[in-house]
Amino acid sequence: MSDTAILSISGLSKAFGGLLAVNQISFDVHQGEIVGLLGPNGSGKTTLLNMVSGALPPTQGRVRLRGRELTGLPPHQIARAGVSRSFQLVRVLPSLTALENVMVGAVFGPDAVWGAEAEAIARALLERVGLSGRERQRPEAMTYIDQKRIELARALAADPQVLLLDEWLAGLNPTELQTGIALIESLHAEGRSILMVEHVMDAIRSLCDRCVVMNAGAKLAEGTPEQVLSNHDVIAAYLGDENA
Amino acid sequence: MIFPMQRREVIAVAASMAALALLAGLPLADDGFWLALAITIASYVAMATAWALFSGPTNYVSLATAAFFGSGAYVVSALAETAPWPVVLVAAAVVGALLALATGLATLRLSGMYFVIFSFGLAELIRQLVTYYQTQFTGSVGRYIFVTISAAEIYWQLLGLCAIGLFAGWAINRSRLGFALRVIGDDETVAAHSGIDTARAKVLLFSISGALIALVGAVMAPRFTYIEPQIAYNPMVSFQVVIMALLGGAKRLWGPLVGVIPFVLLYEWIAGRFPNHTHLLLGLVFLLVVYFVPQGVSGWLEKAWRKLQGKSA
C-alpha cells in the first residue's frame, strides 16, 4: 500500500449465500491513474464496484479513500466522500431534464453546490460530453449512448476523487466508441483517477495504465495491459484451458 | 432558496393571496349549508395537499391518512379542556410528526412496499390501541368534545392550513429537499449514489405531511362533538384523500386542489342518493380514476395546454 494510493482495496470479499462472488481482492488506484478491471462474465467485477460504492456491504475486507475508511458506509456517504459511479445498465432519471440529471451530481456531491452554480457546472459538463443544446430534453427521448453520456456527466458533476465506470463503453458502435475513448482519455489527461470495468480490448490497451484481472471472484493477474493480456492464466480464463 | 423567483411565480403567489382573501370572506355571506360544504372542502384540500407533498414526488403511496387525522382529533379530546387552543394545535402537530417519524424510521430505509403495507394497517392499529387504552384506563370508549369555537373560525383555520400546505409545497419544490425527492421518486439507487440521504429526506417530508394532516384532524374535531375511535379513525378518510389527490394529480402542487372540489360534490351526491351503496360506488369511482386519469386532471390539463401552445406557436 503506497502513500500515493487514492483508493485502496484490501482483502475485499463478498458472499451471496454459498457463492463467493468476490474473494480476497486487494489492489490500489493511484492519483491520476486509470485502472482497468477485467474478467469474464460473472467474475465479480460489478460486485466489487458495488462494494466500493456502498451498494453492497462487504462480507470481509476494507475500502479506503486517501486513508479514510469507507468500508460499510452507506452509498450516500461514500458519494459525498468523493466516489462517483456509472451503472452497467445505464440509469438516468426519466422525469428530470438532461440538465437536471447532471445537476444532481453537483448538488448532492461533496461540494454541495446549489442554484446557478450547479446549473453552470451541469451545462459545462453536458457540453463536454457532447450534449450541448439538449439541456431541456428528457433522457427518455435520447439514444443509449446519449443516456450513457448523461450518466457520465452526472458522475463528473460531483468532481469525484475516484470515478467508477462499469462497462461504460459497452454497446457503442465503432464511431461512438472512438468518441467515448477520446472522452475518457481527456479525463485521464486532466488527472482524474478512474477504476473502470471494461471488456473492449482497444479501450483497455489505449486507456489503462494498469489492469487487474478477476476470475471466479479471485484476482488472477495485475500489471500493465500488455502484461496481463499476454498472461497465460488470463488467456485461459477468457478462452478456456484448452486454448492456452 | 437560491433560485430567484420567476415572474410567473410572483403572479401565482399574488393570485393565491387574493383568492385566499376572497375565500376567507365566505362565512360573512353564509353560515349554513355553504359554510359546511366549504369546511369539508377546505379540510380535504389541506389533507390532500399534505398527502401529495410526500406521496407525489416519492411515489410512496401512503394509506395512513386516517391515522394522522384521528390522532389529531384525539389530541383535542384529551387536551382541549385543560390547555389553550394554540397549545392543543401544537401538540396535535407534534403527535402527527412523531407518528410519521416512527413509521418512517421503521420502513423508509427499505423499499416502498414495506411502507405501503405499514401504512395500510396503521389507522386500524391505532384505533385498536386507543380503544384498548380507553377501555382499560378511562372506562368509556367515547368522549365529548367541549370547545367553544365557531364554524367560521374552524373554516378560517382550515384555510390557514391549506395556505401553509401550499406554501410548504412551494418552498420545498424550490429547495434541495424537493430536488432530492424528485430524484428519489425516479430512482432511489441513483439518489443514494449521488449523495442523497434518501431515508432522511423521506422521513423528514413524511413528518411534515403527517403533522399537517394531524392539524386538520385537530381543527375538525370540534365539529364531531362526540368522538370515538370508529369515527376518528375512519378508513374512508384515507381512501378519500388518496382518490382526491390522484384525481387532481399528485405530481403538481395545485393538483389536489383541483381534485377535491369535484370529488366532494360527487361524494355528497352519492351519499345522499345511495346511502347504502356509498362504499361500493366510491370504490368504482376510485378504479375509474386509477384507470382513466392516471396523471390526474392537472396532468391532463397541462398536456392539453401544451398542445394548444404548440399549435399557436
Next chain:
Amino acid sequence: MLTTILVASVLLGGAYALMAMGLTLQYGVARIMNLASGETLMGAAFGSFCLFTALQIGPLLSLVLIVPLAFAINWAIYRWLLSPLVRRAKNQGMLEVDSILATFGLLFVIEGAMLAGFGGNYYSYSFLAQPVTLLGHSFGLNRVVAFGVAALVALGLYFGLNRTRYGTAIRAVAVDPVAAGLVAIDVPRAAAFAFALGSALTACGGSLLSMFLTFNASMGVVFTMKALIIVIMGGVGDPRGAVIAAFLLALVETLVAALVDPGLTLAATYLLFVLTLLFRPQGLMGRRA
C-alpha cells in the same frame, strides 16, 4: 395453559398459511400486491355462511363451489383489470404503485358490496361445534377439521408446484419472467393462473375460518394486514417461509389474546412486523444479500 395456546395457534395458523401462500403467489409470480386479499377471504366466509344458513350446505361441501368460483372471478379480474396495468407499466415501480392503487380500489368495491348486502353486523354459524380432546385439552371440532383441510390443501399446493410441469413453469416465472418467456413459457397466462390460484387459496382459508370465527363485512383489512406481514416475515415469494411465519404469527396472536388482551392482536402483529423490518427485512428464510 401453554399446550392449549400452542395447539390453538397451530389450528389457527392453518387458515392463515393458506391466505399467506395465496398472497405470496400473487406477489411472487403475478407481481401484484393484492390489498383486496382480505376482502376475498371475507367474501368466501360470507359465501359459506349463506350456503349454510339458506341451503344447509356445509362449509366443507361449499368449498367445492366457492374455491373454483374464486378462481374464475380472480382470473377475470387479472385479465380485465390487472393485466392492462402490467402492460402500461414502464417499470416494476410503476406496476407496484398501480397495482396497489387498483387493488385498494377493489377492496372498497368488494367491501362495499358486502356492506350493501350484510350491513355492519357480525355473523357466525354453528358447524361441527362439538368439542374434541387433543393432548388433554378440548378444542372445537370445527377448528380441528379446518386445520386438517388447510394442511391437505397446502400439501397439494406444494406437490403441484414442485412436482408438476406447470408448477415448475410457475416457479420459473417467479424467479425470472424474462428468462421464463424465452423458454416458451406463456408468462401472462402463468401470471393470471398464479393470481387466480392465490385468490382461490385465500377463499379456501376464508371458508375454513368462517366455521369457527365471528366475522363482519369490514374485517378484511385486518386479515390482509396479517397475511402481508406473514409474507414479509416468511420472505417474499417463499411459500415455505409463509407457512412457518403463519404459525409464528398465530402463536403470538393467541398468546397476546390469552395473556394480555384480545383487543391487542393487531398490535402484536405489528410488533412482529417492526421486529422483522428492523432485524430481518429479507424475511426469516431469506438470505442477506
